[in-house]
Amino acid sequence: SQTIHQWPATLVQPVGSPLSLECTVEGTSNPNLYWYRQAAGRGLQLLFYSVGIGQISSEVPQNLSASRPQDRQFILSSKKLLLSDSGFYLCAWSQKWSGELFFGEGSRLTVL
């Protein structure tokens, strides 16, 4: 069966520090991969998605970047965090053409 792992689960970082959140999927190949951010009262905002290795689409201009160095690995990064980067970040995957997403457990980032 397929599983998705996301880490770290919680992270407290000072303003201006770098960020790396990692997500890996097991049990499937060539998935679509997604990063969402969830802020209170604002639902889920799609940040990045990827249909293949090295292929990244950005949905919202921001202080973050994403990379897909391997087929089942998706990384969310920042060189310098802002206070507004605080939130709950969710990684997800889907099979091609299915329209259904499978989510990781999330990473809660607090920027102080």
Added chain:
Amino acid sequence: AQSVTQLDSQVPVFEEAPVELRCNYSSSVSVYLFWYVQYPNQGLQLLLKYLSGSTLVESINGFEAEFNKSQTSFHLRKPSVHISDTAEYFCAVSATQGGSEKLVFGKGTKLTVNP
């Protein structure tokens, strides 16, 4: 582009009462529709989905939703709720483009079931 409107941000109900969580969508193309549930500090889990066929879809825990194309709605219902149904519920819509699917979510409805 697609968009989703969840009309109620919070819905409080008593245990064993019926509940309806409303969802309306906007799209110029055919869509898939989903309801996801999120328990505190967890990721989202698929509750039910409409891809094609019967417009009434059901989940294993008693929820159901009906796709109404003319009203562009996909409301979620349960005839009798339990305390354990307390969670946040998200309606979502997708339309394929190229080789990717992008799921657009509503802002969520917090369902609180009180004893």
